[in-house]
Amino acid sequence: MxxxxxxxxxxxxxxxxxxxxxxxxxxxxxxxxxxxxxxxxxxxxxxxxxxxxxxxxxxxxxxxxxxxxxxxxxxxxxxxxxxxxxxxxxxxxxxxxxxxxxxxxxxxxxxxxxxxxxxxxxxxxxxxxxxxxxxxxxxxxxxxxxxxxxxxxxxxxxxxxxxxxxxxxxxxxxxxxxxxxxxxxxxxxxGSYSFAYIRLLQEALSSIRLAADGKLASMTLTRHMLEKTGATEGEASGLVNYARYIDGVKMAALIREKDTHTETEPSYKISLRADGDMDAAAIAVAHGGGGHRAAAGFSTSLPPESILKMLETCIQTTKNDSQRL
Structure with missing residues (x-):
């Protein structure tokens, strides 16, 4: 056809x-x-x-x-x-x-x-x-x-x-x-990066936090960071992989503040990367997004702390399910 x-x-x-x-x-x-x-x-x-x-x-x-x-x-x-x-x-x-x-x-x-x-x-x-x-x-x-x-x-x-x-x-x-x-x-x-990207990477790496006994790594990217460094939205897309490559991490999340938001209700784009034990797509779909098992994303108005608590719960649930098996 x-x-x-x-x-x-x-x-x-x-x-x-x-x-x-x-x-x-x-x-x-x-x-x-x-x-x-x-x-x-x-x-x-x-x-x-x-x-x-x-x-x-x-x-x-x-x-x-x-x-x-x-x-x-x-x-x-x-x-x-x-x-x-x-x-x-x-x-x-x-x-x-x-x-x-x-x-x-x-x-x-x-x-x-x-x-x-x-x-x-x-x-x-x-x-x-x-x-x-x-x-x-x-x-x-x-x-x-x-x-x-x-x-x-x-x-x-x-x-x-x-x-x-x-x-x-x-x-x-x-x-x-x-x-x-x-x-x-x-x-x-x-193998080729702008100076603005290197400055943005420096900002993003300084925001990394570990949770869930080291199985969850998160990075936060604000509008201020982009403006401060002069980097573009496109240059931010692969930053989440640096958190994913930390030894012992099962899931990494980049919490990116979106440009289209109001002062009373900030909005965030979440990029997820997961190893074989975790299903990033299932989490993203449950929150209105999509993607693949190893790489997915969604948008939300939840504050960053609530996003991280939700991801910690997902990791803990996966761990418990694996133990029962």
């Missing part, structure tokens, strides 16, 4: 989630550039644009923050987004486009599309895009190969996370044969 629809579509709008990571930008570019190579009229849209750390990818200059008149599109392809809200402030308008293809790998995906291509076992959404391109029997342009490799690289944590499987590694190898350069990708994503 998706194959027939893509062949028949003439004007396509592709969108990935706000505050995009490597998989969101990678899947957007990989499919968008491949469709353009087939002569399709394609607009690649992300409300927040391309983060500076991914500006090295070929084709990022074609990603727009303004999709234009929506009536021109016959097909919307939503990438790496578990629900419609992840598309940003124009989500409701975007859903008016006649046909919606939902391509994703989040277990919490709400299957909101007219057609859904969702596989939680896939290491990244760029893996899903690669599968689709194979089904279409389309040649993968070199620029798209860079994007697919980058999406896999980032969502597997540089091939360190538990989702690093045979498929992900074999596709990554195939993309290098098409021109993607692992050293360049790694250097831009993991």
């Amino acid at each position: 998706i194959r027939n629809l893509l062949n028949e579509s003439s004007h396509l709008l592709l969108v990935s989630h706000v505050q995009p990571d490597g998989d969101a930008i990678g899947s957007l570019l990989a499919l968008g550039l491949s469709l353009q190579a087939q002569g399709k009229h394609v607009t690649m849209y992300n409300e927040d644009g391309t983060p500076p750390s991914f500006a090295f990818l070929p084709g990022t200059e074609r990603v727009t923050e303004h999709p234009g008149e929506l009536a021109q599109y016959d097909t919307l392809i939503v990438l790496d987004s578990g629900d419609t809200d992840r598309m940003g402030s124009r989500a409701q308008e975007l859903m008016s486009i006649p046909c919606i293809i939902n391509i994703d790998h989040h277990p919490s995906n709400t299957l909101f599309g007219s057609l859904n291509m969702v596989d939680p076992e896939a290491a990244s959404t760029t893996v899903m895009v690669w599968r689709l391109l194979q089904q279409m029997e389309w040649h993968i342009p070199t620029e798209a190969a860079w994007a697919i490799y980058t999406g896999i690289f980032t969502d597997t944590g540089g091939f360190r996370f538990g989702n690093t499987n045979t498929e992900a590694l074999s596709i990554a190898a195939a993309m290098t044969s098409l021109g993607a350069d692992p050293e360049t990708v790694s250097r831009h994503i993991m």
Whole structure:
């Protein structure tokens, strides 16, 4: 069905989630550039644009923050987004486009599309895009190969996370044969930081607290820290991993103060990272969010202390359940 629809579509709008990571930008570019190579009229849209750390990818200059008149599109392809809200402030308008293809790998995906291509076992959404391109029997342009490799690289944590499987590694190898350069990708994503980011990291590391007998590590990121250091929202996305890598930690949480809040009711975005014993997605879904077992997130108006108490309870419950088994 998706194959027939893509062949028949003439004007396509592709969108990935706000505050995009490597998989969101990678899947957007990989499919968008491949469709353009087939002569399709394609607009690649992300409300927040391309983060500076991914500006090295070929084709990022074609990603727009303004999709234009929506009536021109016959097909919307939503990438790496578990629900419609992840598309940003124009989500409701975007859903008016006649046909919606939902391509994703989040277990919490709400299957909101007219057609859904969702596989939680896939290491990244760029893996899903690669599968689709194979089904279409389309040649993968070199620029798209860079994007697919980058999406896999980032969502597997540089091939360190538990989702690093045979498929992900074999596709990554195939993309290098098409021109993607692992050293360049790694250097831009993991080996090159702005001074503002280093200052933000210093602030975030100083906020680390351990709880639940050392099994829970939390970091707090305030608006003041961002303003003080001059770092961007995008640069804050991977900070939670520093807390996760502390020896003995089962779950790490980054409690980030959101920009859209009132003085009487602060709002926070919680990013969770967990090891194999904990299910970050279950916690996130219970609080209106989503994600994967090892990496998930949600937003809340609860104060940080209440958030930490809730996470401590989850860890204690998991420990007790394991002991009963």
